[in-house]
Structures are given as structure tokens and as C-alpha cells.
Amino acid sequence: MATRRRNASSSDKSKTIVWGSLTSVLWSVFRQNSDDEHHLHFSKLRAACNALDLFPSTSQVHEMLMCAIEYGSPCKPDHITFGEFCVLVSELRSYYNINPKAPVPHSLIKVRSELSLHKKKRRDKIHLFKLLPKIHEMSIRIVFLGGSCNPTRWRSEIAIPYFKDHGITFYNPQVQHWKPELMELEAQAKQTADVLFFVIDSKTRAISSMIEVAYLVATQRQVVVIMCEYKDTNIVIDGEKLSDSEMLDLVKGRLILTDLVERNSVPIFADIHKALKCTQKILSNRMQVQNLKLTDGAQPVRHGHLKLGRALLELREAFNSVDSSDLGYLTSKDVCLAYKSCTGEDLDTKWLKQRRKVQDEFVYEEFCAIVTEHRQQAETPGYFQRFFTHILQPFRWLVSKFSPPEAQVEEYEDEEIRDVYLGGSSGEIQWRNNIVIPSLRKHGLSFVDPAVHDWDQKLIPIHVALRENCRLLFYVISSDRRSLGSMCEAGYYIGKGCRMVLCIQNIPKEAVIDSDKLSEQSIKDYNRGREYLSDLANREGVPLFENIEEASSSVIAILTEQPSPCS
Numbered sequence: 001m002a003t004r005r006r007n008a009s010s011s012d013k014s015k016t017i018v019w020g021s022l023t024s025v026l027w028s029v030f031r032q033n034s035d036d037e038h039h040l041h042f043s044k045l046r047a048a049c050n051a052l053d054l055f056p057s058t059s060q061v062h063e064m065l066m067c068a069i070e071y072g073s074p075c076k077p078d079h080i081t082f083g084e085f086c087v088l089v090s091e092l093r094s095y096y097n098i099n100p101k102a103p104v105p106h107s108l109i110k111v112r113s114e115l116s117l118h119k120k121k122r123r124d125k126i127h128l129f130k131l132l133p134k135i136h137e138m139s140i141r142i143v144f145l146g147g148s149c150n151p152t153r154w155r156s157e158i159a160i161p162y163f164k165d166h167g168i169t170f171y172n173p174q175v176q177h178w179k180p181e182l183m184e185l186e187a188q189a190k191q192t193a194d195v196l197f198f199v200i201d202s203k204t205r206a207i208s209s210m211i212e213v214a215y216l217v218a219t220q221r222q223v224v225v226i227m228c229e230y231k232d233t234n235i236v237i238d239g240e241k242l243s244d245s246e247m248l249d250l251v252k253g254r255l256i257l258t259d260l261v262e263r264n265s266v267p268i269f270a271d272i273h274k275a276l277k278c279t280q281k282i283l284s285n286r287m288q289v290q291n292l293k294l295t296d297g298a299q300p301v302r303h304g305h306l307k308l309g310r311a312l313l314e315l316r317e318a319f320n321s322v323d324s325s326d327l328g329y330l331t332s333k334d335v336c337l338a339y340k341s342c343t344g345e346d347l348d349t350k351w352l353k354q355r356r357k358v359q360d361e362f363v364y365e366e367f368c369a370i371v372t373e374h375r376q377q378a379e380t381p382g383y384f385q386r387f388f389t390h391i392l393q394p395f396r397w398l399v400s401k402f403s404p405p406e407a408q409v410e411e412y413e414d415e416e417i418r419d420v421y422l423g424g425s426s427g428e429i430q431w432r433n434n435i436v437i438p439s440l441r442k443h444g445l446s447f448v449d450p451a452v453h454d455w456d457q458k459l460i461p462i463h464v465a466l467r468e469n470c471r472l473l474f475y476v477i478s479s480d481r482r483s484l485g486s487m488c489e490a491g492y493y494i495g496k497g498c499r500m501v502l503c504i505q506n507i508p509k510e511a512v513i514d515s516d517k518l519s520e521q522s523i524k525d526y527n528r529g530r531e532y533l534s535d536l537a538n539r540e541g542v543p544l545f546e547n548i549e550e551a552s553s554s555v556i557a558i559l560t561e562q563p564s565p566c567s
Contacts, residue, residue: 067309083365110497218495
């Protein structure tokens, strides 16, 4: 791994920023979003990309930053330089030109038929209208109002008045006097709805709603998601101030859900009013939620499943290898050598000298801009377009860096498939090391253990890549952890139709987690999420257990007796 070199800031007078028409456009956008030192904070990176008609996800933005830092960016923390911006933008554009499909998880065993779903939805809708005679049959477009309930009033005060004013049919599951017979009606309304409108607010935990959103997005339903941020450190729910431990779990769960949703190119809204207008447009134009634009008030995401930063790593490696004396800069001759080492092509030295007539020193940021501009002007297919045909392959160095040392395979190969992903809780119950891993080793089965690393938002894409390269997903939702993020993941892959085994344990009364004694209401909320996840598993035929040993035996039986058709 490279170390930090000489700190050559963007304010160096000798540095050439613009090398042609492309870097001129990129510099204009970069300068509008950067600070006085010409460093771009990661919170503004998405807006800068949007200005260039590029729409990365939240996780991709963090991945860009991580790749810059890992290879010794001269920038200050949480910022990137202009040269790094050039390479990341070029990489993203190349991905868009290739337009690759999302990879299929190796655990996938059930492919949902859109045609059969459409027919069933139509039958259920006809039946629903018989149960709701007050709704005119011509009002065939329905919005289901899901998400946070009491004490929130977003349905009655904001959403329902808007839909009434615009003549949009809706179903409101939040009623004053609930009856058991309403369960069938709510289930049918959810099934027949054209748009599922979900609000995840900051006044409730919204555990079940988050799991449900993950599941519905995975089933390719049209979901409009509004997620309200925790803007205050003192969050009170049901009269209870949340502890730092619970806040961390809730934030972690929301970040994981954000990644799952955006991975499917579904935008997430922070403003319910913009979401309502977009819902109206979806219904009136009969369009997909994934096709909403910035001008509609949405934050689009394109190809949210892609991993970014490989080009930046390649260029940094080429620069460092040529700069053998660790000077922090290259001569023009060195630039040509480094350029050829990472592109396989010759750099036009005349072109280089025309743009830099004095001082034969080029820092890393200039090298990035030179590669970006010269490949744009070259007549032959560029480095980025040729290089990124292998886009769907994981970064070997990243995966090897974060792969569990206990895995059976010493070196992670690009196309290697592992047997089981050990997802779920990581608490005092050491179920992985004490129960599951010894059994897996006994039967010669490989695995991925994400618990060997502390939680870090930047690792989400890496964990997804490892998870989806496993033949089976095993999730243990233990009684000693809240496990919101793991429940969202499990709900998502149930919706995907993946081969899974679940072990779900309820949180007991008077439970203590991370030295926090859980309130009666919080236990009820987290157990309600567990009940919803269990119901999903039962409905989709996913093996479900309460005992970890029994669940582990089921995993081994499936892997040894039923080889995956995807492997």
C-alpha cells in the first residue's frame, strides 16, 4: 500500500489544471463545488457529478472517497482533489457507456415472473374494488400509504389532502379502530397498489417499515421512499431519549437500507412534498420510479450496484511505481512511461510539451488530469472504455483486504464462489465461532464472516460483493442485539428470491444491550420487526428457526445435499 507523498496542494502556481476541453468543463464544475483550497468535500461530490449528468449512489460516493484515501491522496480528510475528481468522473462515464446489468446473486433460486405477478395483481384489484364499493372503478390507480404510524400525522395532514386534491385513489392502513378483518383488506390493497408510498420518519423507529421497504424494492415493486434524517443528537421516541448505542444501530440500519434501495436505482426522498409530486407524475405518466429526474425533485441513481475507484487505484499505482525515488512528482519522460503502463498506449509528448512549457515536474493530480484529457482526445478507444469491460469483477486488492482470515480460500479470485455468508447479529452470543464455523470446517465448506470487521459505512459495497458471491445466505437475528441492519438485509434477499436460512430470536423482557436497559416499548418495536421478518420467511418458503444449532444443521444439509444451480 502506498504512503502519502509530498503534499502538492491545488494552490501550487506551477500546476496545470486544464489540459483541454474536457478538463476545462470538469474544472468549471469542480470549482463551483470546492472550497477555497480547491478541495471537494464528499458531501458535495454527488452534486458535482449530477451537474455532469452522472448519478452515483450514497455508497458509491463514500467508495470514491475511500479509494482516494487508501492510495495516499494529498488532500485533507473527507475531500478529494481535482485530479482525482477527473478520474472518478471518467470512470463513471465509462460505466454508463457500457451500461452493464446488475450481477445476479449466486444464491438466487427464484426468479419472479412479471407476467404472472401482473395477472394476479389485476385479479386482486378487481376483488378489492368489490370490497370498496365507494371507490369508483375508473379510479384504477392506487397508492398504498405505508411507513411510520403513531404519533406521526403525515398521512392525515399532508399526503391524504394532496391525493384528494389531485383525484388520486389511496389506501390508508392507519385507522382509529383496528379490526382483524382489516388484515385481508390491507394485504390486498398493498398487493394491488400501483405505487407504495413509504415514509420512514425520525419520530418512530419504523423497524417493520424499513424491512418491508427492503423487501418490496427487491421484488421490483414501485416504491416511493421518504427517509427523514436524524438532525438532532437528542432523539426522543415514545417519550424515551435514545441512547448513543441505539442511535448508532438506527443510523446503521438506515444506511444499509439506503444502499439496498439505491442499488436498484430507486431514489430516496428527504422531502415528502417533492415525493408527492413525483408520485403524481408516476401515476399520470405511467412511468417507473427509477426514471424520475432532478427536475422532478428526485435524487436519481444510475447503476447503483457498480463499484467505483478502480481507475484511481490503477493510476496511483502506475504513478508510484514510476516515482521510484518517492519524490512526489514525475518528469515528462516518466509521465509517458506511467501513461503507457496503465493504458498500454503511447502518450503524445508534443501534446504534453505544448501545454507545459516550463518546469518538467508533474504531480499526481496533474497526471490524473493528463490521462483523463489525453484519452478523451485520442482517436482510438480509450483506456477507460477498454479497461472497464471487466467492471463486474470485484477489486481483488479490496476484497483480499477485507475478506475474513478464517475463509477456506487463501486468495480471493474474481469468479470464486463461496458456500455461505454468515450474516446477522454480532453480540455476546458468539454463534459464528462457537457453533457455525466449526461445523462448516468439518464439512469442508467455505464461508464469509463480515463480523471480523468493525462497522464502517465505506465497507457496505464490499460486503455486498462478497455476500452475493455466496451460494447460501445464513442470517442469525439473535436475542442480544437490535439487528436492524441485518433484518433489512434479510428482508431484501427474501424479496430477491435467494437461497436462505434464517434464525430469529425475540429480545426478552428487561433485556440489556450495550449496557442499555431496553424499555418495554423499544423491545416491542424490535420484536415486531422480527415478527414481520418471520412472516416474510414463512410466506416465501425460507427455512426459519429459533435454535441456532438447528439452523446451522439446516445450512449444512442444504449445502451438502442440494448444490446450487447457480454454481
